[in-house]
Amino acid sequence: MYIYIQGTGCVSPQETAAGSAFPAAVLPWEGPRLKAWEPDYKQWIDVKLIRRMSRVIKMGVAAAKLSLQEAGVEIPDAIITGTAYGCLDDTGVFLSKMINQQEEMLTPTAFIQSTHNTVAGQIALMLGCHAYNNTFVHKAFSFESALLDSIMILREGRSSSILAGAMDELTNHSFNILSRFDLYKKEPVTHEQLLKSNTHGTVAGEGAACFVLGTEKGPNTKAKLTGLTTLYKPAGKAEISADIAAFLAAHHCSQEEVSLVITGRNGDASGDEWYEYVENTLFAGKPVAGFKHLCGEYPTAASFGMWIGNRILAEQQVPAAAMFKGEAPDQIKKILIYNHHKQTHHSLILLTAC
């Protein structure tokens, strides 16, 4: 059984939410914090609701709506989301008030919207969708688990289209706290320099990307989701290389057949060594693209990588801003996306043009 990508939607620090095509120019950013470029949500969400919704809910709903529109699907057979941090803004609001007001005179709205399944629940509510609804919250495997659950459900043969996606927001609190863990660049860096900076740290990002996955081609299908796997705390770079080779073999794909490798390079020297090792040992001479200089680093950023991968296959063109190594191929048949988050959570996604 093939799993087709019937539609995609993406809200990111780039103008991806303006339409389905890859934006013509990169939106430059400054400092170690990338903010999502937010579309006019009124086209999808009631104005009264917009006022109450935090950004992660709005971004998630917008990405979901965009993907359903492209797929031509009104009500999917399942809604499955992944989010590492959940609704951080509402969590921060309720937590701060609870502490500042000594647990007195609190109101429910922020608490209600703080649960991790809020986005999936809101999408179901807006669509009137009574189908299967699930939310995965496992750090940098959240998106991959949502995809895996979707694939397994589609294989059961009773569903035709599933909405799967991931969303994470960055708030002032979360950025402050994550910065204290020394994750981000101290020196100024631009999107052109980030992936080659070779110093400590990266830049923080956020966004939402949704996919309608189905067992049949949709009117706008350009790619298949051929394979997916996750690897937790590999013992070392040799292990990951062996795992990637085994993954490709399991999906009957030789290294030569991979037209383009997209890696999750984020400019952090020690983390990028993994990508460098894999590129050199398994894919020497192969063109490589990156994406985190466009969306920033966050645990569900692989969803943005998959969005780009699908666009590249659809347009048969790699945006110049995404190329990292080598020449963009003329014909793009298969794309391998290799991402890791803080060297502990590694994932592989294989896409095939169709």
Add this chain to the structure above:
Amino acid sequence: MHSDVWIAGGGVICGIGNNLSECLTAFERMEPGMAHMEYLHSVHRHTFPVVEVKASNATLAGWTGMSEKISRTALLSRVAAQEAWNSTGLGDISQYRVGFVSANTVGGMDKTEDFFADYLQDPSKGHLSQVVHHECGAITELVADAMGIRHHMSTISTACSSSANALMYGARLIKNNMVDVVIAGGTDALTRFTLNGFNTLMILDPAACRPFDDTRTGLNLGEGAGYVVLISDALAAELPASHQPWCRLSGYANANDAYHQTASSPDGTGNFLAMQSALEMSGIKPEDIDYINLHGTGTQNNDSAEGSAIARLFAPHYPPVSSTKSFTGHTLGASGGIEAVFSAWAVKEGVIYPNANFSKQMKELPFSPVTKFSAGRQLQHVMSNSFGFGGNCSSLVFSKNAQS
């Protein structure tokens, strides 16, 4: 795709017992666990009873060999997950491809609350060790790492239905031959965040909760963890006679109420769809269900919605029903796991659990919950319900025999 998934064992820690055996004793003796807060520090400690695990973090750390400084949610998880594994007799965990699918609702929030008190005074203050495990997935990884599990791990958070969905996902992992064994369930420690959140919704009962009772006014929060061990057909066939599976996870379904972010629709649309689809997957009729472990929180809204859905689906054959939350309180992300252990054990030992504090039948319902403990019955099929915020509704069916 027709393979069976079996329950090879289970483990529980909650406010009525530190293991399954202690919980069963509490049910038999009709001893619900509601009490004043002892470990949770809240200004509401004299207002709302809770059902705390009767052990300090230091004690839990001693039992598990984990640090007492980590989230209580992880400590509780480890206790129940280890009991679940030990109950199977499967032995050395490294011999198998093992998955750990653990649900929770607020991750390491118990520690984040302490961090935030300092951080809000000064953003450069607060010990980072208190937020390093804030994410829900961090709790799962602490336990997976401690138990030596790395083939597959995942964390699910769908509010109060979280751990029922962990069992479903775990079952799919086995059916897709990704792993041989999955420890599936959930964990949640009491936190001020959730206590205050439920208080703003005005659904906390200042007395002991009374699920499915006409006089009910709300829920009591509890804490704990519960896991079952799911195994494949192939592995079940290899088990020795001394450790036969408890029962089979024959059906499961998840539906969305799509009515309101927190409230259930009056007729329990999502509840009905989840129960109906779970029965369909089990290949059985409503009258084949011998007992329902209710979601039964004790709120006006949940019990009338769940009751209406049961009345509609099961009329006129109402099976015995009860809410074990009348003993354990509502353990949120852990409740589906804890109740899955109770339900699987119910099939194995023919147990029907009592519903405590019941006095007056709900006027809109044609049935009332069971109030006495009984064991040694012949139960072929037991249903467990878990419903929650976001419209998330899940039902599980546990069955005695292999599918015919």
